[in-house]
Structure formats: C-alpha cells, structure tokens
Amino acid sequence: MIKRKRTKEVKIGKVGVGGDNPVRVQSMTNTPTADVKATVDQIKRLEEVGCEIIRVAVYDKESALAIEKIKKEIEIPVVADIHFDYKLALISMDSGVDGLRINPGNIGSEKKIEKVVEKAKKLSIPIRIGVNSGSVEKEILKKHQGPTPEALVESAVKNVKILEKFGFFDIKISIKSSSAVDTIKAYRLLSEKVDYPLHIGITEAGFGYRGIVKSSVGLGVLLFLGIGDTLRVSLTGDPVEEVLVAWEILRALGIRARGPEIISCPTCARTEIDVIKISKEIEEYLKGCEDVFTVAVMGCPVNGPGEAKEADIGLAGGKNMGVIFKGGKVVKKVKDLSNLVEEFKKELSSFVFEKFKKG
Ligand code: SF4
Numbered sequence: 001m002i003k004r005k006r007t008k009e010v011k012i013g014k015v016g017v018g019g020d021n022p023v024r025v026q027s028m029t030n031t032p033t034a035d036v037k038a039t040v041d042q043i044k045r046l047e048e049v050g051c052e053i054i055r056v057a058v059y060d061k062e063s064a065l066a067i068e069k070i071k072k073e074i075e076i077p078v079v080a081d082i083h084f085d086y087k088l089a090l091i092s093m094d095s096g097v098d099g100l101r102i103n104p105g106n107i108g109s110e111k112k113i114e115k116v117v118e119k120a121k122k123l124s125i126p127i128r129i130g131v132n133s134g135s136v137e138k139e140i141l142k143k144h145q146g147p148t149p150e151a152l153v154e155s156a157v158k159n160v161k162i163l164e165k166f167g168f169f170d171i172k173i174s175i176k177s178s179s180a181v182d183t184i185k186a187y188r189l190l191s192e193k194v195d196y197p198l199h200i201g202i203t204e205a206g207f208g209y210r211g212i213v214k215s216s217v218g219l220g221v222l223l224f225l226g227i228g229d230t231l232r233v234s235l236t237g238d239p240v241e242e243v244l245v246a247w248e249i250l251r252a253l254g255i256r257a258r259g260p261e262i263i264s265c266p267t268c269a270r271t272e273i274d275v276i277k278i279s280k281e282i283e284e285y286l287k288g289c290e291d292v293f294t295v296a297v298m299g300c301p302v303n304g305p306g307e308a309k310e311a312d313i314g315l316a317g318g319k320n321m322g323v324i325f326k327g328g329k330v331v332k333k334v335k336d337l338s339n340l341v342e343e344f345k346k347e348l349s350s351f352v353f354e355k356f357k358k359g
Helices: 038-048 061-073 088-095 111-123 138-144 149-165 180-193 208-224 239-252 275-286 304-310 339-357
Strands: 010-012 016-017 024-028 053-057 079-082 098-102 129-133 171-176 230-232 261-266 294-298 312-320 321-326 329-334
Touching: 038 053, 038 061, 038 239, 038 339, 053 061, 061 079, 061 088, 079 088, 088 098, 088 111, 088 149, 111 129, 129 149, 129 304, 149 171, 149 180, 171 180, 180 208, 208 239, 261 275, 275 294, 275 312, 275 339, 304 312, 304 321, 312 339, 321 339, 329 339
Parallel strands: 024 053, 024 230, 053 079, 079 098, 098 129, 129 171, 261 294, 294 312
Antiparallel strands: 010 016, 312 321, 321 329
C-alpha cells in the first residue's frame, strides 16, 4: 500500500486536491480556447474518460471571456493557464474560472501581482505555480548552471514566497522537466520543503509509446514514493489519450481505478484462440464502462485457466473450444469457436448487470 505524503487541501471548484482527496486526473485542451464549441466538445470527450480538472490556455481577451460560456456547458472545473499578462488573470476570474496557473515572478510589478492575488483570495480561487525547465528565471539558471532539479525547486519556492508575502496560501505547485530523472529529483526535493499539494507531470514527454513510457516511468516513480496529488500526462496528440494513460498509471500502482482491466496473455505457439482479436473486440465492447473489475483473455489451457480464474470473469482457449469462467468457476464451454466472442459478451453483460446494476 502506497502512503501518500499528506499535503494541504485546495479546492478547484468542487474538486478537492491534496489532503484526503484521491489523486486527481487532469488534462489540457488543445483547441483554440475562444472557439467555444470545439473546446466544449473536447472537454466533454475528456469528461467521458474520467478527466476531473481541465486546463485551458488563456492567451488573449477572447479566450479569457470564453471561459464563462465554456463553463456553462461542462461539469468539471476549469483552470486558466496564463503567462505574463495579469489582466488576463483578472478577466478569467470574472469569467468564473475555478483555478489559475500563473507564475507571479513573470507577471511583472508587485502592484500587478497584488491585484491578481487580492481577487483570487476574494473568490477563493487557487493558484498553481507552474515552473518548467524553460521558465526558470535567468539568475537562478546562472547560479545552478542550467535548469537543474535544484534550480526548478529554487524557482518554485521563490514564486511561492511572493504569493505568501501577500497572505495567499491557496497554492498548488508543479515543477516539470522533459527529463523523467530530473523531474523525479526535483519533486523529491520540493516535497521535503513544502506542504502544498503537488501537480505532477513530465513536460513535453513526446508522442506515442515513447511519451507514454517516459510519463509512466517518471510519474509512476513519484506516485510510488507518495508524491503527487494530481497528475497530467502530457502527450503530443489527442488529450483523451492523456487521461486514459493517467488512469492506467494509477491503476497499475493500485492507487485508483476506473473501468474494467483486461488481462490478456502475450500469446505463444500454444495459443488455441485468437487472443489478439478477441481482446481488442472485448476492449471495444467495454468502452465507456466505468465499473471496476478484471477480465482475462488467455490463449491456452496451460496457463490460461489459472489466470482466467483469478479474474472476475475470464475466457481461456482449449482444444477446439473456449472456456468461460466467472468468479473462479467454469460457467460455459463454447465448442463453436465462431460464436465464442458473442457468447463471452453475453456472459460479460450479465456479469456487469448482476454485480453492479441489479437492485
Ligand atoms: Fe502461451 Fe498459454 Fe501463456 Fe497464452 S496463456 S502465452 S497461449 S502459454
């Protein structure tokens, strides 16, 4: 059992982060924020796969004003990502944003920072200080000879102190690097210094399997160490994939789960049924299901039945047949292999109904 470091709680709208709250899954839209329809459509797709907080880039007045319309159409809280322009933070807050991501160090004079902080305090809007390797201040870079983990932490702490100076403590922090190792080192150092909730992520992780592996390794290690109150997997591509990967990272560590887990064997020369095709069909069939249970698809009677029995429901290949198990017991032997997937789907539906929907 992983013991998470206890941090303070902040509320992004109705969603608590840190404290006793579960590790939250978040993502960021990649549509133009001012295009309300495209942004709302994307957020709805993200909500469907379990995104709990959404961040939108706010880079001009139109995108700040769009937040009000976006929020009317969606369920999850919205965080505005702002660089340099304090006025955009003020407009976003007037538009009903639930959280800000802004670095006080890069929005200019104390007067401007004070205006943002005062409004955020009045409206109970938390601020995430988001340091990444590209945003570390010049003097800190010089001192550490580059964006080292120590430099990232120093920059974050400096920004935290600016907010604290104005009596603002509703803070979340992230310090992301595109190196998994540096990110791990930086968060470990930061976690020893502060009790604010930490938003973890590997920035610019890339796309496809490389990005997924880098994020999973970096975030997996941190979560295993008990560090991280909310995570964003940054992948080049559809943000829906980011959310799916985030949930699988949490599931693999036994932290949180959403939807069924399909356990399928890698297949080998003993394989009696088309495990690859069947697994894909079953995955497609279960898409959108939020109930948590395990489904096994195994290729042969050597290792198959054992694994299939461990799962809540399973299918194992046998000599010219498929064997379906539920709760460790054989419930059906299907001799007509052309019917196997359909029979298994029927058993899956009745299993889900009996276990989760009945009564
Ligand atoms: Fe091979 Fe059977 Fe193991 Fe699948 S379950 S990999 S078919 S031995």
